[in-house]
Amino acid sequence: MKFNYKLHRLCGASYGTPSATGSNQLASTSKGSNIVFTRDGNSVLSPVANRVQVLDLLQHSCRTLPVEARSNIRRIALSPDDRLLIIVDVNYHAMLINYHRGVVLHRFKFKKPVRVMSFSPNGAKFAVSFGKLVQVWHTPGIRREFAPMILHRKYSGLVGDVTTLDWSSDSTVLLAGGKDCQARVWTVDTVRDYQPWTLVGHKKPLIGVHFESRDKTLAERDQFFGGTGNTGSTLTGKLIARCYTVSQDGVICTRECRKQDEDVGDEVDEVTGLESLGNSAVDFFSGGKSGTASDLPVECGVDQAHDLVNCRWGTTSRHYFSANSSTQDVVSTSYSAEHSLLVVGFSTGLFGLYELPSMSNIHTLSLSHSTIGTVSINPSAEWLAFGCPKTQQLLIWEWRSETYILKQSGHAYGMRCLAYSPDGIVVATGGEDGTIKLWNSQSGFCYVTMPKTHTAACTAVEFANPTVVLSSSLDGTVRAHDLHRYRNFKTYTSDIPCQFISMAVDKSGEVVCAGSAEPFRICVWSVQTGKLTDVLSGHMGPVSGLAFHPVRGTLASSSWDGTCKVWDLYKSDSTPETFENSNDVVCVAFRPDGNQICSGTIRGLLRFWDVDDGSLVCEIDGQKDIKGGRKMNDRTTSDNNASSRYFTSITYSADGTCLLAGGNSKYVCIYEISQQILLKKFQISFNRSLDGVLDELNSKNLGDGGPVDDEHDSADEGNDLAPHLPGAKRADDGTRKSRVEVLTTQVAFSPTGREWSTVSGEGLHVYSLDDDLIFDPMALTEAVTPGAVQANLRKRKYGMALLMSLHLNKYALVKSVIEDTPYDSIATVVRSIGQEHVGNLIQFISKAMEDSPHIEYYLQWCLELLQTHGLLMERHRGKYLRAFRALFRVVQSRYVDLKSICDDNKYSLDFLESQAKLLFTQETQT
Template identity: 40%
Template structure:
């Protein structure tokens, strides 16, 4: 998957398409409107970035090691193995003839000459030449078209593979950096074998080494490098996680910083040369560094081990993820960024749950502790442990927040602690196997536990006699969930059954045979086909929706299934991933990939690597999890799902990462209720005729944001209540979202508040009756109003003493003070006529009249 990150607004957006393999290379054209992404198999996708749509699919027939657009944007160069290909950039509707091409990818030329894999391609500023760097320890200069008097030139002299080569801004100098930390400066000079009195002609000139510099980083080697010709900055990343910034041609060091414990795999410099972006794939780190102010613009890191559990915060704005690496991360739903990371756990975190009231999170871990986290101050304020060392796997929190319960693998008892004192209150005995799932009913009267002893027990822990009602099932219980009205529980078992039980009657109300639904995808080691292997599949997690009408279930499969509780009908299946690099995503195996030693994808080829550093094996024999585990092909699975409290979204923890599915997605085009008479021109004509309601509805149908804003701002203030009153209810949610967005972006403070007041007063009753589908919009409006209130209060607090001081002064002295503070247009004998508020002269700002 591809994700776009907007650094100024600190938001990220995932593009609505995916490659069939892991993405290997990315390149953006100079205009910034075309993105070319290539996966490990050489399959390329050309994307229109502003509209976020796919234009073309194309195969480059091989693994791509380097990719770069020419500065002119008309061509791009691709390195596949030892050869380099230059292709013409396909035209787009906003460039060229205006129509998409039938055969868009046309190869311009093929370049051969290197003896090993090409690792880097860099173009000259005029797009006539490009440099290639290879593992054969050479760099070569190529011309895109045949140039008179130019011959392909080889730059040799390095002792290890060349990581990168670049032209200087004037193209008179070439810089090359090799893996062993050597920087060579190349100049166009007289040949060493030329006579002393020879003239400077093309025959007597050649590229030669004028200077040599070395980084001297002991055993560390250069993993990536980038050069910015305008500012002459060279940025290099090393295998020990340190990057250096040097200024060329003097090779003077400006900065060095340790940003990772592992290799820095990628580095990029933005167009102005102020921001440096680094990527470390092993730990999932993405960093953007502003070197002048020495500050982070962006610092993100994902889990480097499998995620186990997720939880939505009560207000639905944050998601908690916990993984085998012992880390707990808090993610912001709107921006997609990690807010804070907790690392106190010493083992894998297996369960997490929010308290129903307040910002308190509870987590259970295999290190034998249950911890409580304060998400306001971001601290661990309580730790619960058992008398003996246990591995906790399940967790449940009482709705009142007074009691926390946990189940473990080693002991078959349920441990209960007091949140206030942290003391162990009780141990519930009765299960004969590990307790794998716990859940409190929302009314707090019942604790539901599921165990591998094939029973679900209902505990009344707050009664005088702690009784338990056992429900017998046909197989080991994997997960339990309680409906929001506390009247029903959903149980998933190891035999692939999903059953529904009545809490009051302790009887089964319905069931679904989910083996066929959850099956899909065949692992490389499976002896049976994907259809026949269905008997071994089951759900690992199940959750009720906010209204209790649906359940969401997932497991060791590439599918997430949504069921209707009443009828047991499968409503929809969501495909988690189509990445063939994961085990269990393809339906049919390719017999060509089967070797005498087994499936080729399961064979560890690390020992065959050409570089000595890559041949080193740091894995531990038999390790299944943790940093030393042997990983050839990770299997696709969904260990946990969670519904948003609003019911408009759900999230899933998968092998690919944290996935969020939402109904509130913004689309480019909405075809419903649209006919040929609704166009931007007719909308503007309707607006000119002062039919504001009709123009607003037409703008919403076209779903063009600029058009909606134009109609919105053109509506007279006195007509706003009437327009809102007659607006069809189907557009209320969209108008609320738009007004909330305008309240954050536009300077028209009172105008936006008038719209909000009209919407709430005219349609408040309807919104209350349909709050299930309007909670997200109302929350965004509430946030906007609170922000405006806070800013106005701050502005008033800052200026109250200045205004009191000015009012207490005589007219002449007040005029002098204002002239110094604001800038005065006219100060006469009778006082101040007009005062400048927002600018320094008549051309900018706004003049306010003073008496």
């Protein structure tokens, strides 16, 4: 059995900070991070807790970058060429990441909160907010360096903290807005005679500042006024630049920078002399280059920073998004300078799409009942991305067709249980909100949310068959859901009110059992009729776990009374067999062959029992394996507090040799049963925003009254939209929060054995075998030529010849190699093909078989491909589905043709046979 599992995706949280799973814990009131599109606009980067999800909108797949921040992510920024990704968490720790490879290049820390961060359009620099200042840094290289972070300059002038910033299109001018309701315009490099301008006129903090593209500004001026007069606004002079500032109260101001006519003649002289030396000295670390791009349009041979010298800024227009700004605040904005489109997100869940500078409203739509924390627009201005931190919703909207490209959200208060479908493709999860969601384990997306029927939290979900999902809840019901019509078609209830905390379904899908917390009994129903057929009594505590025998109709149950019982459901007068444990039993599981039972107690002890004779086979003490992690309110260290660490969920591997166990700990362990050893353990999360991640707490955070929470998320960020209570001097809405504890509530192996999943406070963690590192023994070098392919064929090296031809990717060459391969060597050649070439080989075979007379020969190729690589194609169904469909279509068409020919031949033979018999009869008679 292989153990190179790694986290491939995190389901259940597409954006924001996931909710807690415990009923006594509240979700973190994080304001959420920003969403970023890649350069091609086909992928979205969405922060989830301390990880980054990459959602491919074309392939409809999701993956999680193999990096973790120290705490919840506050801001991310992607370079214009998609090479570098910068992540900053709520505690100001930052990481520089190679985006394509997912490798951390450098770690550093800012001294103050980072509320906004942006790369320059040319990618040479990036700017971050630094309290009331703005820092501009040189963009590091893609390789590892000892000190890659080089500070270019700090910019001051704002009285309040910086909340938003933007670059000019040529990367020479920087515009920032803050909580002081002002905006400031700086030049990135030193420009002689330039004085930074402060733009005022707002009454609320600025939410967005945006530069108009310089191309559009110059084109508008030259087209309508020949570049010499004014543009019809209240300001006179030559139009140089235009920007927009948006405040929280829904006011957008259009600002224009103009140069008076008498100053035009001195434009060229302003950039001569010492200025060129000054710029080169400033940009020494960037290779002597200025921050401008040479291919951008400029006027009089200078950039936009020099155009602003001796110019005046002024407000030309003012517009209002909402007439009632007291109930609807602007929370987020995004602007496409190339297409002049502005997207605005409001606190009421509305968003608006406007065309600037005319402020024409294109769309206004209500997406959610909660605040739209962030908005983003892709480079082609076709798709809009929205994130709602409170509900962890991520929405991608195509505004032209008015359709959703993607709409994902997790459970309202966290996940609690999971179950794999028999084929391992679908994962069903139950949440604290009582809803059932279905996830595609290959893509990581939720494709169905069942209509909410439970009125309390779900405690267990199971697949009765591939089309029926059963769920138990604390509301005292077990419900059956149809996966064809996506509805609840049967409800199973007890004769007396109770709360079900465990459930099991037999392998035939005919019987379902549920264990209750009070009274201590097990209810048995018929799945088809829905009738309560039996009630099993005998436990003296809550029934914490149930498991059916894989073959026989026996049921194993575990209880807090310290016993495990095995019941025979088809013998009414039989007495259950009891397995005594020294502590409360919280979980139980059957081995796949049904000859062994494993039980887990609150002391972290795993006991293995023989089913036939009831003897104890072995014990594994896992308390020391899962100990670790000190909570903020713990008065003892993690080493002395191991009593609360135990397994709450266990499951066997498909071969029955290993056991996967998870519970009240940050670790999930895999044990080898026969040798009673720990093979591997996985730490679910390293997020320090969760409780119980650190083994040792910093002594400076321990006060007289206990630990002091050093979470900067609420203290430094502040909630600008928090309501003021009457008579209160501070903004306090009365809500309280506690940290989410890191633990796992359930673990499960996939039926294929290629992956396993666990449910935690962050969502559904899917761990798969590491198939990313694919070894290709042959590279496309000068030695790989058609002549070399023919030479290998003459030497009877058919496998090597096929690999070379697949590298060259020429149909005629591949077809000749396939048809020259002997019939007896097909199996050996197919086994020599790696998974990186399987898809191409299937495509070539389907194309060659379409008009080939060698049907049996190509059918042998198809058979060997399915026998050798069938499991691979099933596991990566989305990757090979197109090629498999093409092959299936060709095989089916050849089957139809061959069947018609065979039928014609059969009819002809029957006719000839009848004619021969007739002639023979006539000759006999004569």
